[in-house]
Amino acid sequence: MIDKRLLGQLDVKLVALVITLIAIGIINLYSATVNLAGVGLPFYQRQLWWLGIGVVIGLLVFLVDYHYFEEFAYPFYFLSLLCIVCVLIYGMVVGGAQRWIKIGLFTFQPSELMKIALIFVLAHHFAKYTGRDGYRLRDLLIPAIITIIPVGLIAKQPDLGTALVLFFVFLSTVIFVKIRFRSLLILLMVVILATPFFWAGLKDYQRTRILTFLNPNMDPLGAGYHIIQSKIAVGSGGIWGKGYLHGTQCKLQFLPEHHTDFVFAVLGEEWGFVGCGVVLALYLTLILWGLNTSVRAKDRYGALLAFGITAMLFFHVVVNVGMVLGIMPVVGLPLPFLSYGGSSIIVTLMGIGILLNVRARRYMF
Amino acid sequence: MDIRRREPEEFKARYKYLVFAAVVVFLIIFVRLWYLQVIKEHEFRLLSENNRIRLRKISAVRGMIMDRKGRILADNRPSFNVMVMPEDVDDLQGLTKRLSRFLHLSASKIEGKIRDRNRPPFQPIKIKGDISWREMSLLKTNRLDLPGVQISIEPIRTYPHGKVAAHILGYVGEIDKEELKSKKGYKMGDCVGKCGVEWAWEGHLRGIDGGRQVEVDAVGKEVRVLREVPPIPGHNLYLTIDLDLQRYAEKLLSERAGAIIAMDPTTGEILAFCSSPSFQPSLFAKGISVKEWEELVSSPLHPLQNRGIQGLYPPGSVFKIVTAAAGLEEGVITPRTILYCSGIYHVGRRGYQCWRRGGHGAVDLHRGLVESCDIFFYQVGERLGVEKLSRYAEGFGLGRPTGIDLKGEKSGLIPTAEWKKDRLGEPWYAGETVSMAIGQGYLLVTPLQLLNLISSIANGGRVLKPQIAKRVEDVDGNVLEEYRPKQIGRLPISQRTLNEIKEALVDVVRDKRGTGRAARLAGVEIAGKTGTAQVIRLRGTGRRLKPEEVPYEWRDHAWFVAYAPASDPEIAVVVLIEHGGHGGAAAAPIAGKMIKKYLDLKQGGG
Structure with missing residues (x-):
């Protein structure tokens, strides 16, 4: 199961990239929360604890050959589904949304786990098929059902962001495995036609958020105000930024979630265009590295795993940064490595573990 | 070789497109970043200084x-x-x-x-x-x-x-730290209902800040x-309150400590709810000064207390209704049972007196209630025992909140042997059952509980939730909520028992020896029951003292519960005068006036 040659195959460059992003995340989080009174440990220290847990989990995921995970794909998926249902029924109500489940001292969001579970199940499903000239729509029925069930349940919680991540993972995987052009067109039509029903099923505040994104004037006191303040924070950073710990905008509570979803605004204000550019370049490198890992994987299953993880990371980064910069709706997705939050860190590092796993076993039989 | 081995090659075709797509998306973000941080830098920097927006x-x-x-x-x-x-x-x-x-x-x-x-x-x-x-x-x-x-x-x-109606309306004030923690959607400095309906209907009354x-x-x-x-x-x-009746009730009490509550016994709607002394609710909206607050809190008559739901008093002889019902239902007496009242009744070595020194002689249930003979009920209570008595008290809605939508309603207390053992570590004495049968001892009720009790008698045994609100409308007059009568229980007694009691309650007011005759009105039959709740047992003289001869805080509380018209009740009233003396003298006339005012208003107002 664990090969001695494995360590030799560890992708040091990817590890270095991840460590760099983690370090930037902690440094930035320290600044973001320096004025924020919390209960118990300071936020950055709590984040360090989560990182510790995440690294251990990521390492375990790396060490076990990813082929062993394949048979656990469905059990893992149904377990996550069960947890989500439990959250809907028993979960504690936090901020009006039922996302958390409490196990002892920890609260975690099973919807985060579902991201990984769905990637495993989809990879497992598409790895078996070897059709040459692309998938037809009827071949997509099962994966679509597999995706829609958790998407619906999570959107009901309501956690729009995570539901969109799952949907994006499904959509990009379908494109990746090659779908017939005609089928793709029909699929797009279906999505467009389903939009009104999706719209009708949204909660009022979610609709407001999307409408606010399209027209921030609609809610100038809520989301519209956040977008403006976030733009002011980033914009006032200028080329070189106001300097580390010298940001004013973000620390003054104008951005209510400046240590979680809006943490990029802190970076933008203090490190300016240069800092943001570097961090975005690092993210882009990570995404391209992930795609590269995918096409160079030993087999279809590995390629699909790596691709799913990459798609998930890509969506998180693009939607979160786009939101902070005012070009994406305020859907509430954390920025990998930078946002505060245990569930996000653990899932991100699990993903990195999978990428390293697939990459390390390229040449191994 | 693994059949899957060859497969990934086919992904290569889409690899370059995906790389291209990812790079393009990141480029868009870079451009946006450039726009915000380089082109618009000056504008945003100005806005960020002093937080200009x-x-x-x-x-x-x-x-x-x-x-x-x-x-x-x-x-x-x-x-x-x-x-x-x-x-x-x-x-x-x-x-x-x-x-x-x-x-x-x-x-x-x-x-x-x-x-x-x-x-x-x-x-x-x-x-x-x-x-x-x-x-x-x-x-x-x-x-x-x-x-x-x-x-x-x-x-x-x-x-x-x-x-007027300060205890019902409650008051508003600036939100405090505790409330900020427990309530969602509030900010420091917001105004919030603190008690009364201002508190209970906060969600409706508040509106949405712009x-x-x-x-x-x-x-x-x-x-x-x-x-x-x-x-x-x-x-x-x-609200269900009638302003005219409310003001009249407050005038009747003037500054005397006590409570008057009137209710429609068929619906449970509160028509007037007066707790005295009262306070100026507008003081709180401004932000009450320390001096004003201390004056309110240190006043010996506690004007902030809503006596109707928070004042706890022994029910006195009003409780005889419960004892009578329990006695009939449990079969320890019949309407024809005659018990003898000599003026004193011995339980063990102790003598328990009737309020009438000379005694009532041979008494049946009807006369027992009408003349409020203590010794008749001592004996009924003794036959029942404390457990049955407390069970019936519960059945009549005592010992728990009535469920009115106001803050801080008290439960009152129905003692049992078990309660006494837990609470005081002492066994229950037979003499305490005897006291309880006439509404003394550990028994404690709120005026609203007694009103609900008499109202249930009046309406034929239905226990209703006291309603304070009629409906909620939005600014344009659309009705958003309408509050209908809500039955929450039934008296645990038969129709025959109920009729027996009702007949006696009519004679309490009608009979020339009835204790409530001071409530009598021309042209309408009133049913009622007096109560005189002892605050302290006066020893020594053996003579029953007049209220004026006793220090204020030792005087008895005066109770009267009533409903009218007796045949088809429209209004039920409870009157409590703290330290007012005899129920028949102090409380009954007030109840009579309330009923008269109600009927006058009905005629005048159509």
Whole structure:
């Protein structure tokens, strides 16, 4: 199961990239929360604890050959589904949304786990098929059902962001495995036609958020105000930024979630265009590295795993940064490595573990 | 070789497109970043200094509270508040000096408020609320010397009838730290219902605050309004209270401590709810001063207490209704059972007296209730035992809140042997059962519980939830909620028992020897029951003292519960006069007047 040659195959460059992003995340989080009174440990220290847990989990995921995970794909998926249902029924109500489940001292969001579970199940499903000239729509029925069930349940919680991540993972995987052009067109039509029903099923505040994104004037006191303040924070950073710990905008509570979803605004204000550019370049490198890992994987299953993880990371980064910069709706997705939050860190590092796993076993039989 | 081995090659075809797509998306983000941070840098930097874009709250107007006929009980008027934004102030000392002169506040007090550490940054602080026109014009003329000072206009709660129905209406005040933690969607400085219906219907009355996104200059003056969301006014609440009857009840009590509550026994709607002494609810809306608060709290008569639901008293002889019902239902007496009253009754070595020294002689249930013979009920109680008595007391709705939608309703107390063992570590004595049978001892009830009890008798045994609100309407008059009668239980007695009791209650008022004859009215038959609740057992003289001969706080509480017309009840009343003496003398006439007023109003008002 664990090969001695494995360590030799560890992708040091990817590890270095991840460590760099983690370090930037902690440094930035320290600044973001320096004025924020919390209960118990300071936020950055709590984040360090989560990182510790995440690294251990990521390492375990790396060490076990990813082929062993394949048979656990469905059990893992149904377990996550069960947890989500439990959250809907028993979960504690936090901020009006039922996302958390409490196990002892920890609260975690099973919807985060579902991201990984769905990637495993989809990879497992598409790895078996070897059709040459692309998938037809009827071949997509099962994966679509597999995706829609958790998407619906999570959107009901309501956690729009995570539901969109799952949907994006499904959509990009379908494109990746090659779908017939005609089928793709029909699929797009279906999505467009389903939009009104999706719209009708949204909660009022979610609709407001999307409408606010399209027209921030609609809610100038809520989301519209956040977008403006976030733009002011980033914009006032200028080329070189106001300097580390010298940001004013973000620390003054104008951005209510400046240590979680809006943490990029802190970076933008203090490190300016240069800092943001570097961090975005690092993210882009990570995404391209992930795609590269995918096409160079030993087999279809590995390629699909790596691709799913990459798609998930890509969506998180693009939607979160786009939101902070005012070009994406305020859907509430954390920025990998930078946002505060245990569930996000653990899932991100699990993903990195999978990428390293697939990459390390390229040449191994 | 693994058949899957060859497969990944086919992904290569799409690899380059995916790389291209990812790079393009990131390029868009880079361009956006460039636009915000390089092209627009100057503009955003200006906006970020002093946080030039601010949110100003526009408070929603709180919904009005009306009586059942639409007469206003709680309203709003504009008030002017002096606010300071410390971030806009350069010379704090100079400012506090000037402000203290204009506003007649000590400079140290103003400085203390401005230096509050718990304040979130860029939140204005209220220095003085509801300032006078004189103060306002002083501030306006000296505006240029007062950087960072704003005058905000806020609606403030007023109660046009002063103290009338204060305990029902409750009051509003600034939200405190505890409430901020437990309630969602509130900010510091928000106004919130603290008790009464202002508290209970807070969600409806509150409305939704609007706001203005404004751009300000370096001293905090508004340069322009960027965006504005108008506030949505709160909903209007119609109570079941009749203002005329309410005012009359308050007049009847004047400043005497006590409570009068009237209810429609067929629906459970409260028609008047008066707890005395009362207070000015508008004091709290302004922000009550320490001195005013201490005056209210230290007053020996506790004006803030809502005696109707929070005052606990022994029910006295009113409880004989329960004892009578239990006796009939359990078969320990029949309507024809005759018991003898000699004026004193011995349980063990102790003698228990009847209120009438000479005794009533041979007494049946009817006469026992009409003349409120203690010894008759001592014996019924003794035959029943404490467990059965307390079970029936529970069945009559005592010992638990009635469920009225007001804050802080007390349960009262029905003692049992078990309770006494737990609480006092002592066994139950037979003499205590005897006391309990006439509503003394550990028994404690609220006036509203007794009203609900008599109301259930009046309406044929249905226990209703006392309703205080009739309906909620939005500003345009659309009815959002309508409160219907709600039955929450049934008296645990048969129709025959009920009729037996009702007949006796009529004679309490009608019979020339009835204890409640002072409530008698011409032209309408009233049923009722008196109660005289002992506060302290007076020893020594053996003579029954007149109220005036006893120190105030030792005098008995006077009770009267009644309903009318006896054949087809429309109104039920409870009157409690704290330390008022005999129920028949102090409380019964008041109940009679209330019923008369109700009937007059009905005729006059159509």
